[in-house]
Amino acid sequence: MATTLVSSAGGMLAMLNESHLSLKLHALSNLNNLVDTFWPEISTSLPKIESLHEDEEFDQHQRQLAALLVSKVFYYLGELNDSLSYALGAGPLFDVSEDSDYVHTLLAKAIDEYASLKSKAAESSDESIKVDTRLEAIVERLLDKCIVDGKYQQAMGTAIECRRLDKLEEAITRSDNVQGTLSYCIYVSHSFVNLREYRQEVLRLLVKVFQKLPSPDYLSICQCLMFLDEPEGVASILEKLLRSENKDDSLLAFQIAFDLVENEHQAFLLNVRDRLAAPKSQPLESSQPKPIDTVSTQNVSANEQDDIQMTDGDSSSIVNVPVDPTETMYAERLNKIKGILSGETSIQLTLQFLYSHNKSDLLILKTIKQSVEMRNSVCHSATIYANAIMHAGTTVDTFLRENLDWLSRATNWAKFSATAGLGVIHRGHLQQGRSLMAPYLPQGGAGGGGSPYSEGGALYALGLIHANHGEGIKQFLRDSLRSTTVEVIQHGACLGLGLASLGTADEDIYEEIKNVLYTDSAVAGEAAGISMGLLMVGTGSDKANEMLTYAHETQHEKIIRGLALGIALTVYGREEEADTLIEQMTRDQDPILRYGGMYALALAYRGTANNKAIRQLLHFAVSDVSDDVRRTAVLALGFVLYSDPEQTPRIVSLLSESYNPHVRYGAALAVGISCAGTGLSEAISLLEPLTSDVVDFVRQGALIAMAMVMVQISEASDSRVGTFRRQLEKIILDKHEDTMSKMGAILASGILDAGGRNVTIRLLSKTKHDKIIAVVGLAVFSQFWYWYPLIYFISLSFSPTAFIGLNYDLKSPKFEFLSHAKPSLFEYPKPTTVPTTTSTVKLPTAVLSTSAKAKARAKKAEEQKANAEIASAPDSTSAAPSGGKGKTSGEKDGDSMQVDSPTMEKKSEPEPSFEILTNPARVVPAQEKFIKFLQDSRYVPVKLAPSGFVLLKDLRPTEPEVLALTDTPSSTTSAAGGSATGLQSSSSAMAVDEEPQPPQPFEYTS
């Protein structure tokens, strides 16, 4: 009120010049009240007031008052730095709890200042940077106030930002909902803490706090521990849970294991597995799992399982009979968890899911096949790639089997990739992988008559099948690598070995691959370079320097390129640690090494959205002299930004209009990579004009990127998906289209319907960790610019979009849940219509429409009830309503036709607003938020996750369980792989007695 009465502060300012101290004080305190209105007037007298602040004659209070006044004036003048320093001088007079703009602004400023000082101090790690104690006091006062007021999230955020872990701990422990705050904290530390080391510190603290809780959230702890790379901690938690009397605890342990597996950290998982204590009375098992070849991996677990089963029933041949029943139980659970940790359980379940839900549309492939010219080998092999991608992980190779003649046109390297394509199709088929590929594999030295191209391809295929789970196949691949001198086979073996032992940093393998590298053969050397990188992924080992040295020595560009990528792979996720190496590479004379430097930047800072990395990449994108480097720099932005896909289109939008086609191409792929599977509208808008670019390879990149963005997006949620599909068809059918863009369109069709329309490209796991394998896969995939066979690496980034509920026995019980959205939003795309009647007859429609499936399911359910007793052995016979064994395509066709007619009638009904899904079900990423679990269901999920592997708690354990039906992809019974079949039936409970025809080993007639 007082302020309104005076028209000027001139009087008070004049009073400041009085000689008497009490007059000055009077003036100061009055001015302090007036400053909000009269700061412009006061600002002219600032020097005077400042000198009062420094006046020794004044007592403390007056000087602080002067400081406060100056601080306020500076605040109004917008000089926040000065304002802050004077506010600090004001000491207690600066009231943090005051509710004014001035205080709020200055507090924010103080926190910023403090945080930057602290992080600077931490980074330079010397003590020279002294943080102003007054500043510290203010921040502490603020933090305490936040905690007292119950604003824990603010307190935690500020504490993390300011590197005050003590305060962070206090905030967490004092909060009313510790679990909630902890999960918030984990989220914050992943998304906002940029420095890797500091993030680890935070996580370590979190784990510590977690463990103090009475009922710890083991899921989160284990995620943290995984991030910290502490397998011991995880192992001990798992063991504790497994040893618990409570069945639910072991369910939780399984769930943890599945969640860990999802992050694809092979070396870590192996470590955890090896650290799990063996049951006391079974000394035999204490030996750590040794590398064993494919078939026997399954054998071991099978044997172990057998052991326990037999102790229950007939205990004839077992020496070490567990006496203690709890030990028995533990041993049994241990087997299961080891199975999960090795990834085999999830791979097997995924395989079953992908096989049984395969909805790929062979008609699309057929159209492509017919429209591409026979003589055009690029399009021909593109079709083969598209087929492989479309059927990735489904084990369905119908198309290949039906078109053996056509396939035989693939010669030389095309043959290599055609064979390797089988690996993509059978990806994850761990047990039978080797027998499947047997006809093409090099036959023990004797040359077997096979072409080196198909042999090399087969080795590569084995790597793809066993990618990241190569325990079993490693030895075989090593032998093959050692026993050959043909560079094509070496090429395949190197790639295969790299894939199979991804990230294991195995010294022996490294040496062997290095020997291949040192033969200085361009073809083998390139693969060796990549392979070394794959082997050493994310280790940041000094092997990188060795590779760099050789890259300088060799004359072959191919080898340099392979090595450059390999070096980049080694620094995966190392963030700042990699800076020296990146610096070294980006300053190199050789553009290929600079190009590798871009990849190193991309991978070291993957998904961090690190500003420094982005700035560097943008710099190279516009200033490098080599087009390759510029293209890669833009592309690399996609990797850096994938955790924040909304940002990418904005950042590259200018680049996508560059005059330089390479930059445009890079921009397209950057968007494709970072927005993969999101269907982000801005991304599509950015890519759309590029798909009709004037330059053919830009069109190619844009089409592929568009397919990556749109994978699994239904036409109902974005109409542009339909437009894009039609565009692809048009390009493929157009006789005058350039080969490059035609190839892009063919690949795009493959990616769009990847994995039988049941997979998406996902670079982040559900817990927001980066999926190493997926990122590495995409990184190597983007190399297809130079080397087409690397296209197959994209299959590494596919992750199935499934909800798979599992019971204690790790089987899928019948379990229903709700998707609270219109079914049409997320349904499979409609199968393409058959253009002419003649082709209908020939066409095996492996695709059932959704309603057909529902009806089939109803039938299944009936049958199941009848077979309730034998339900523990899910029998795929009952899956097929026709009941026929050895389905022929004709039968399938008829089947789908039957059910199709009722569909037509239903069309007129209004669409329901929800959909009941049955375990295991396809849940696309966009659908996840609509998933609800039914209240009165028999099973309750251990973790409320809308997709992925979810353990289900059985509320009515006494009732007989009804298992959902799963079709297990069968193994081949070809002559070479005969050994596998016998073993398989005894080991897995999923006995398979209905098998599709084994793929005929096809011969090339080159």
Add this chain to the structure above:
Amino acid sequence: MDPKITEVSQLFDRFKASFLRNDYDTCSNLLSQLKVLLTGFKSLPPLFADTPNAVHELTIARDIYEHAVVLSVKIEDQDAFERDFFQLKPYYTDACNRLPPSPQEYPILGLNLLRLLVQNRIAEFHTELELLSSAALENPCIKHAVELEQSFMEGAYNRVLSARQTVPHDTYVYFMDLLAKTVRDEIAGCSEKAYDYLSIKDAKQMLLFSSDQELLEYIKEEHPEWEIKNGSSVFFQKAKESAPCKEIPSLQLINQTLSYARELERIV
């Protein structure tokens, strides 16, 4: 009556007594004591608290500051004048609806205008003027200052000097003397620019000095850089040599051009 007011009134009476005796030292001492005592009154600006004795207190305070201003003129202290005047001002501007107008108001405002003129702070002079009502402008004290300023601006310096004889208040004399000095400085500044040299006679006339002696002293004190040659003319050695040497900033231009070239390269 409030003991504080009594105390202030008594002190003020003593102040007035010594003021009449022209005992300025005692006055200054008493004044500063008074000012300190005044800070105890809540009713004074800027608080304007509604205490029962508000009007009385305000009147006394205004009176004290008016005397303080006049005192500062008497002891020829311009800083003190400014200080006291600004402290007095709220009593005129913000307290006018609480107090009967003071008879001293216009003379003091006029004094302040004069002071600004003397210090050649023309901008502030006009700001002050704008704040005055049209009635106030008719007041002889204000009018005097306004007319002075007009003559000053026109360059009719003789009129300025002659106005000394027509001051409306005896306190104005001090400032009028100072004004004469300001005028002379102004003229000196102009002639320096306008002429290369002047004869002593012309200079004397121009600078309104009555004797050569005065002129020479003035030059010695204020413009030692002026040169007197042959005892007959004054040379203004002003900063004519500071003709700007136009050099081409070649290095800067080169750098700029190079950076344009680099930026062009980067257009993507």
